[in-house]
Amino acid sequence: xxxxxxxxxxxxxxxxxxxxxxxxxxxxVCAENGLEALAKARxxxxxxxxxxxxxxxxxxxxxxxxLKEDSKLKDxxxxxxxxxxxxxxxxxxxxxxxxxxxxxxxxxxxLCNEIQKIFNKHLWSKAV
Numbered sequence: 001x002x003x004x005x006x007x008x009x010x011x012x013x014x015x016x017x018x019x020x021x022x023x024x025x026x027x028x029v030c031a032e033n034g035l036e037a038l039a040k041a042r043x044x045x046x047x048x049x050x051x052x053x054x055x056x057x058x059x060x061x062x063x064x065x066x067l068k069e070d071s072k073l074k075d076x077x078x079x080x081x082x083x084x085x086x087x088x089x090x091x092x093x094x095x096x097x098x099x100x101x102x103x104x105x106x107x108x109x110x111l112c113n114e115i116q117k118i119f120n121k122h123l124w125s126k127a128v
Contacts, residue, residue: 001047001119002027006037006063007081008055015108016050016081024112034058038066041073048119051098053082053089061096068097077122079115081106 003026007013013030020026029044031037033055041049049067051060058066060080067073079100080093090101100118102111 002029002045003115004029004031004037004040004044004046004049006031006034006050006055006060007052008032009052012052012104016106016111019108019111020115023109024116026112034060034063034066037063041067041076042070046076048077048079048115050079050081050115053080053084053093061092064093064096064098077119079118 003020005013005016005020005028007016007030017028017030020028029040029046031040034051035057037049037051038058051063053060060082064078067076067078077099078097079102080098081102081104083104085103093101099122102114106114
């Protein structure tokens, strides 16, 4: 799977990228904020986009909104991976069109399984 990971914390980005690459065998492209994520999403095709909720310049929620408003990007699945763990934050993420929500801190060993589980559930729901 080709994944776009938008995360402004370099240590979290490195851990997630390495885990997704080494454990999951995924190709991972990183962005440091929402603006960079949007630019990269418009240049390359991704199977899934993972967004941090809190980033400088453009947060993950606004990034998701803009992705879903773009006719070429609206069908790309989005998963939030953020410390924003209030029920209202989670519901906001799903209302914006996300297919999943992972609360930080995440278990690096379980990250690939969780993303794959969310992605498979999304594919299954589209097939039925």
